[in-house]
Amino acid sequence: MTRRDEVLAVAEAVLEAEGPDALTMRRLADEMGMQAPSLYKHVRGKEDIEAGLQERALRALGEAIAPAGGGLLELATAYRVWALAHPRLYGLATGRPLHREALTPGLETATAAPLLAIVGGDEHRARALWALVHGLVDLEIARRFPPGADLDRTWRTALEVFSRPA
Amino acid sequence: MTRRDEVLAVAEAVLEAEGPDALTMRRLADEMGMQAPSLYKHVRGKEDIEAGLQERALRALGEAIAPAGGGLLELATAYRVWALAHPRLYGLATGRPLHREALTPGLETATAAPLLAIVGGDEHRARALWALVHGLVDLEIARRFPPGADLDRTWRTALEVFSRPA
């Protein structure tokens, strides 16, 4: 556990518990018992922290959906459950451009592998499926569906459309 | 054109041209030839400005997709074109909770009407379609698809899945 990883762990906890506004350099420093300028000895800046959180998010999401049994429903459910359990982290990893240059090579592909596998290796269908699942999760996290909407049913309907054979 | 609407028009222009970080009270005041505290005579605060921008976004998006001919492809294309032309405004209106209490009554429903119509009035299918289209647009705006991805083809594939009869 390097000092940088400690910063990232604290950052993830603060982000998830109190939201992006609470994720400030001064707050992280405080949490680690140091002054804000000292953070820059362990981390390049706030962008660097966000890049690190994206890496952690992809890794965790990938692990969450990988062991899901072969079915589309299982995969989608695992995706949904993880995203709803880590909404801010999920948003950080999908709602803005990836810091790809800072990512462990192959991580992006590895995370997406279960999606690709379930559509038989067709990358276009995999992207369409990703968009569907991401859209559902994103709108649910942002509470953008109408207040009374039955989201379980929305998910079921959406997945039925996708599982219908070509 | 009330003074509040002037603020919103300036805010939209700044947001779309330079991104959310440029959207500051001081910048807006400057653009209008006044000091930052004076803005509070025309607008309740930054939240109020964001609520006003959401209203403008929904109205404009609704107008953009309403006249699209009956086809799913036309509707989805109009949605995509508008969103890509106003990416930050689109994000403001879909990437965070709606300030529903500040919205013109019926606007949310009116904006969604074309989506609902095209699936024959089935609200669950309408939400699934919205999630799909939103997911595609959101990931495209955030440049989250792999660098070389053929997004036109992704859209085509996604819409084919949806148009297949039940």
Add this chain to the structure above:
DNA sequence: ACCTGAACACCGTTCAAGT
């Protein structure tokens, strides 16, 4: 190698005061 205090150029917002 790691940490500090002071500083710089910013934020959103409040408030007394002016016209």
Add this chain to the structure above:
DNA sequence: ACCTGAACACCGTTCAAGT
């Protein structure tokens, strides 16, 4: 009714200085 200057409690980041 509208605008201002000063102020408050914040930001991210740099830098000289200490150990």
